[in-house]
Amino acid sequence: MAEEVVVKGWVYKRRKMGAKIFIDLRTVFPQEFTGQVLQVVVSKESLSDDEFNRLKKITQESALEIKGILKEEPRAPGGVELHVNKVLWVNEAESPYPLGKKAHSPDVLLRNRHLTIRSPRYQKILIIREKVTDFLREWFKQDGWYEVFPPILVFTAAEGGATLFKVDYFEEIGFLSQSAQLYLEALIFSLGKVFSLTPSFRAEKSRTPRHLTEFWHFEAEGAWYRYDDIMRAQESAVAYTIKKLLEDEKMRNWIKEFRGDISILENIKLPFPRIKYSETIDILQSKGFNISWGDDLGADEEKALSEEFEQPFFVTHYPTAIKAFYVKETPEDPKICYSADLMAPEGYGEITTGGEREENIDRLIERIKREGFDPELYYWYLDLRRYGSVPHSGFGLGIERFMRWLLKLYHIRDTVPFPRLARRKELV
Numbered sequence: 199m200a201e202e203v204v205v206k207g208w209v210y211k212r213r214k215m216g217a218k219i220f221i222d223l224r225t226v227f228p229q230e231f232t233g234q235v236l237q238v239v240v241s242k243e244s245l246s247d248d249e250f251n252r253l254k255k256i257t258q259e260s261a262l263e264i265k266g267i268l269k270e271e272p273r274a275p276g277g278v279e280l281h282v283n284k285v286l287w288v289n290e291a292e293s294p295y296p297l298g299k300k301a302h303s304p305d306v307l308l309r310n311r312h313l314t315i316r317s318p319r320y321q322k323i324l325i326i327r328e329k330v331t332d333f334l335r336e337w338f339k340q341d342g343w344y345e346v347f348p349p350i351l352v353f354t355a356a357e358g359g360a361t362l363f364k365v366d367y368f369e370e371i372g373f374l375s376q377s378a379q380l381y382l383e384a385l386i387f388s389l390g391k392v393f394s395l396t397p398s399f400r401a402e403k404s405r406t407p408r409h410l411t412e413f414w415h416f417e418a419e420g421a422w423y424r425y426d427d428i429m430r431a432q433e434s435a436v437a438y439t440i441k442k443l444l445e446d447e448k449m450r451n452w453i454k455e456f457r458g459d460i461s462i463l464e465n466i467k468l469p470f471p472r473i474k475y476s477e478t479i480d481i482l483q484s485k486g487f488n489i490s491w492g493d494d495l496g497a498d499e500e501k502a503l504s505e506e507f508e509q510p511f512f513v514t515h516y517p518t519a520i521k522a523f524y525v526k527e528t529p530e531d532p533k534i535c536y537s538a539d540l541m542a543p544e545g546y547g548e549i550t551t552g553g554e555r556e557e558n559i560d561r562l563i564e565r566i567k568r569e570g571f572d573p574e575l576y577y578w579y580l581d582l583r584r585y586g587s588v589p590h591s592g593f594g595l596g597i598e599r600f601m602r603w604l605l606k607l608y609h610i611r612d613t614v615p616f617p618r619l620a621r622r623k624e625l626v
């Protein structure tokens with residue numbers, strides 16, 4: 199291999215070794231090097247004095263356009279290095295770079311998020327994330343679902359009132375969407391089965407490593423889909439996404455770098471285990487948790503439960519009272535509903551919530567009132583039950599929750615370039 203190429207990127211590190219200078223370049227063109235550094239070898243004999251002297255003192259994050267020969271070098275990242283023979287263009291960065299050599303606290307990194315995202319770690323996360331949404335989309339499209347584009351500014355809540363962000367809507371109150379679900383329910387009467395990928399917002403004050411105030415929500419809703427049908431769609435899409443990621447050698451290696459062991463991902467089998475909420479209470483009690491039937495599963499409970507599994511698994515048949523107003527009660531026992539959460543294993547917990555929707559209009563009105571919402575505002579949603587109502591089900595997957603498990607990241611903020619957290623301070 200001795201190919202001449204033009205390379206464009208930024209100086210990540212520079213070091214001198216004998217008469218040579220080595221530059222680790224964060225390369226975006228050609229794209230194949232993005233996410234890893236390209237080792238650039240600078241030697242006096244291949245360059246003019248002027249060019250050599252410029253590169254000798256080049257500062258971190260300076261932008262470079264250089265030409266050279268790619269040579270195999272097993273010790274270099276990616277197995278190749280560039281022997282530069284022409285400097286085409288330089289834009290020298292101011293020095294010192296705010297994120298210079300030493301390690302920085304999370305606060306400094308968040309304050310400098312616009313710079314932090316340049317590092318190979320974030321390049322990798324961002325590229326893996328793009329693939330995740332590509333493969334989820336791909337599964338749903340291949341299975342005949344239409345992608346639709348619901349609104350973000352809304353006037354009715356889908357989830358609890360406590361997590362609503364209010365917006366001044368020409369002197370009236372609007373909200374930022376918590377979930378596209380109610381609109382997807384309307385759209386199934388037009389297109390049958392639909393999905394969307396939208397931002398969702400939750401005014402969650404709780405500062406946990408798994409909550410953002412803005413997250414990306416992959417949601418689907420299908421007409422004539424029942425409880426089991428929507429669980430099958432979810433597990434198939436998740437298993438497909440993981441399989442496709444692992445088929446791509448680069449993604450596979452990167453995922454391995456982040457999470458270490460990938461055997462759990464490799465061994466995913468369909469169908470995912472399904473376990474009833476009441477059984478989870480038994481398990482948790484036997485592990486010493488002070489929990490009884492009717493309590494919601496908190497972060498600690500989900501973690502303990504999910505450590506028991508080697509595969510993603512569904513928790514099914516939750517108490518109606520701890521789920522949103524739209525869940526369908528089971529005919530045998532109205533205290534139990536057709537809602538299911540998909541849990542990631544290894545202690546990570548909930549990544550989706552979904553289930554079958556209530557069709558009975560009186561029960562819906564009752565439950566909307568119980569949430570403290572005004573049924574008048576939901577006139578359009580209730581119309582869906584008046585005009586040609588059908589059994590239907592759907593779910594929502596948080597892309598960031600999925601990514602957090604996929605890469606075994608401690609904090610969910612690292613799955614998004616510009617995280618929105620329950621504080622303004624130090625946020626870009």
Ligand code: 4AD
Pocket residue numbers: 356357376377378379400402408409410411412413415417418548549550551552553592593594595596597598599600
């Ligand atoms: O469980 P949730 O609240 O369910 C819904 O919103 C349903 N309406 C979805 C549907 O049926 N169409 O949210 C769904 C998923 C969660 O399982 C989680 O993955 C993610 O959205 N999520 C969050 N992710 C990050 N930060 C938060 N604050 C999140 N809240 C929910």
Ligand code: MG
Pocket residue numbers: 539548550551
């Ligand atoms: Mg949920």
